[in-house]
Amino acid sequence: MIERLELAPGYSISRLVNGGWQLSAGHRPGSLDRKAVIGDLRSLVEAGLTTFDCADIYLGVEELLGGLVRDLKQSVGSEEIQIHTKFVPDRADLETVDRSGVTRIIDRSLQRLGVERLDLVQFHWWDYETPRYVEVAGWLVDLQRAGKIRLLGTTNFDTPRLRELVDSGFPVTAHQVQYSLLDRRPEAHMVDFCRENGIQLLCYGSVAGGFLSARYLGLPEPTEPLPNRSLTKYKLIIEEAGSWELFQELLKALAAIGRKHRVSPTTVAVRWVLERPQVAAVLLGTRHSAHLEQNLEVFRLRLDEEDRVRLEEVQAGAPGPSGEPFALEREPGGRHSVIMKTELNRAGEG
Secondary structure, three states, rough: OOEEEEEEHHHHEOEEEEEHHHHHHOOOOOOOOOOHHHHHHHHHHHHHHOEEEOOOOOOHHHHHHHHHHHHHHHOOOHHHHHEEEOOOOHHOOOOOOOHHHHHHHHHHHHHHOOOOEEEEEEEEOOOOOOOHHHHHHHHHHHHHHHOOOEEEEEEOHHHHEEEHHHHHHEEEEEEEEEOOOOOOHOOOOHHHHHHHOEEEEEEOOOOOOHOEEEEEEOOOOOOOOOHHHHHHHHHHHHHHHHHHHHHHHHHHHHHHHHHOOOOHHHHHHHHHHHHOOOEEEEEEEOOOOOHHHHHHHHHOOOOOOOHHHHHHHHHHOOOOEEEEEHHHHHHOOOOOHHHHOOOOOOOOHO
């Protein structure tokens, strides 16, 4: 029932990836019941959703997944899961980060996760005005050759800079990017480039932080402050896509397609992304296993031409967002960039 995809020879992932951002201290209020969370994560593995996504800057998440690894070693074996992390040097450190600093951060991820080799490390760079990303990427390749990293990837690079990395010899297996019915920026250039270079897309934001769900159908436009940074972020994407009224038209279309196939509107939104070219998997936020059965619905759904046309008709009225992936989020002082936290790596040292 669970769809899987071979990301590299001998290495397959579940096409729904358990995203770890919602478990981060930077997202959630209060503390977590670690034992209960690890139990929920284990239930995802037992259901066949064996792939997890985290980052060095998701405070506390690598340690949580390390607890899952230890738990599984006592029974079925931790080799049954895949854990993808990220390498995200702080913006303030981009000019000074050196080989030893890169090694230290990778070694820290290995220690937190309790593994001898990282399955996939996804490289992010905050500021192209500090053009050292090719140099730093080369040190990650050295760590891969040393056996500390299995696969290398990227996250939130635009197409020109991704091309620079590929041309430099950086072996990009996968590129993590925001992609949804509301945000189709990857379709301008990124999808074609990835297809030409054998790069798979791992997509986040596909349910817009929960906005693409029946919960918001028919509701008036929410006002700030919103409950968390994810909703704040994706409310801005809704505004870029046109208006709350246009967003409601999209939800109505998703709900109608969902009724036709007896699934939720959210399931339709996720399936739409999974069926796009070059998409290997969609990341869905993991807080607990309560939504497991609904998430699994995506594997029995197939959209037909009538469904796709209906969604295209709504999207035709959307003026944006436009440009390269993550370009809006990089604009200095822009309303998308000001909600980004760019100094979390050092904050996680303790």
